[in-house]
Amino acid sequence: MTDKKQKKPMSASDYIKHMPHLQGKPLTTQNQYSALAEFPPLSYSKAVISQSGQSSNTNQPPFQKASYHLKSYNQHLNTTHYTKEITLKELYSYTNHLFYGDALNPTDNVTKNRTFYEYILVDSKSIEVTHYPDPKNPNHISYSTCKILRVASMQQLGILNLHTSKNFSQPGFVLPGYTYVDYMQAFFRVLYLRPYDHSWFLSFDQRFNKHVPGWFNEWWHWFGPIDQIYPPEIIKTSYPFYTKHLPNTNPIGPLNKIYFHTDMGIPWICSWHFNLVLALPNMPYSLVKEFRVKWWDKYNIERCSLTNIKKLFDANKQDHLLIKSVSRSIPLLTPSQIANIPPYHPPTQIKQEPPSPAKNKKPSSPTHSSSSSQKSKSKKSKLQAMKETLKALSQEMMNISSDDDSVHGQEPAENPEDLFGGPLSQDPFVL
Template identity: 30%
Template sequence: MEPEFWDKNPFKATAKAFPPGFHYKPTTILKTRTFYELILVDSNLVSIKHFKDPKDQTLNTHSTIQILKVLQPRHFGSDLNKGKRFSVPFDPVGYTYWDYVDAWTKVFWHQNTRFKHSWLIYFKTNTIYNFPNWFLQWWDFFGPIPEIFPETVQQGFSQFKKQHNSQESRIPADLKYFSSFALSWIFSWQYRYSKTEKTNQYPSLQRHAFVKWWTQFDSSKADPEQVKLWFQSHPEFLKAADPETSVFLNQKSHLAAFLAGSTSKEVLAKNLKEVLQMLQQEEEASSSKKEETSSAEEDEEDPFYQNEDDCFSICLD
């Protein structure tokens, strides 16, 4: 905090440094919070609603955001730096992929004049999300924490972790659980000053995040029984008893989707032939690998190899 911006009230301090409506560094004055909200809404990737105080129509008390889809770089286009135009008149006229990534953070930096604004964040039902890696950092800051889960959700999440194949997934279990069961939570933030050891030193300005459970959500939709039913419908995410079984289930899911895309009997017959050839090749490769492993095990059992450690540090010159 610089001396010229200092005020005991951190919101008044930021008002001295930032333009009206900004709660982040205004590197470009035209890239307002409204600009970032338009990026997400205009691309039909989220649904946002703002709710006003009945007694004061200028005051947004809270907002909701439903996450419909999160774009990976390959979905944006071959050139991430090439702008996409908005479907409505706006200045700037478009945005890059990097603006889109920034939008997921800066759209939430809205506050009302009472500094009591909050967001209800939730996912869409019956939707499988494929999150980009940068979204995992977003989840760490904006996502919920297990401490706020009601008892039913804690039990459901515990059951989910038992069955979820987390070793083969880069997506955290809690993000997968929330997005799969369309769970919701409340997010809000406030400015805070850090503590300083010296009385003559100005503290740094920090943004503190707060999350809590939305009590109106029907938590029975994510209880242990619903989790078990979900895994029955999505076996590709199920933790297998052993790695080979896990690979088999993933292959089974992919092959089923491949065959389902057949548009005629002829195409189906062709696809079946390709599948059989692929399985035969994998079986031959697996048999060859087992033979190599068996040969290596025989070498280890040979007394000649069992005493090889005795030869260490012996010079043959």
């Protein structure tokens, strides 16, 4: 008998590498991702006027199907006991023992599973999510779509601090509510549906509030697109032209990319999987999450033309001027003017007693008259002291209100063009 050659165990990276449908390549059999190509195009914004009569595909190069790009960085989960590579089956077994079925992330509360986090975002009107089952297997989700409507701050959710619990608007879940920490984690953990063979179709709503909290930058780091997936005309022409015309360009963080995707209605596709890598020096293998993104082939590239981008900024400028003219026509009181307004005191109603009969009326005496005048003076002095106390309290409250407005970014910005006080004025950690 001849000795069989020992095959190298297939890792998660090898699995992705040898699966054509996970690289965006066509399959000879049914492709799980073919339904994404039939997803209806996003509607144009009001500022974009479509050109009629001419096709935008007359001078375009031949169509090339987009492929996944693996991000060069991964998310470290924990250090394992493995000192050598393992097979994909062994990796499945390890992760199944490590994580709860619907909670593919480290947790100390299995009740807070992926469904819990999805319910948070749907209940708070932060996302619209749809799961599409496989036609051949209704119990198997082929792919999912997620449109981000908003990323709310604590103030917008009515939460006082990170430890305050907010009840669900529609009761019925096992847990009655959630904290803001749960809300932040929900944006990350809701996408951990199934590794390897599941994809997310992600996009921003056109009414998305661009003043996002700072922690959302990390979400973009893991799940957002990278430069390698963009067509050359977007990354070399459209995006630089867009950032050049932004009224307040902020090079720190991915905010400009988020604005660009929102205004241009650009979606992208994201997927993730587990893997074992040598992440730490002189340590065993680490369990990590790796993320892959790709371009959506059905996106209308004409939407990012320089003409349409210019129309968008012209429309935004007109709206800005209209808001400015309306705000100037409405007089507003400054904090100093409000502080000079005397405090309002409701009139006190003096209880009138019915006159006593004459026979019961006692004759007045000098002693009784002097005591009445002393009581009257004492009441006046107390009333005056109360007025002074209320006035001082009112002034103190106005000062506190003025300080709070400056903390929350509600004072007029130094730049009159900045109506919102900066891109991170709604940071949730500012109480």
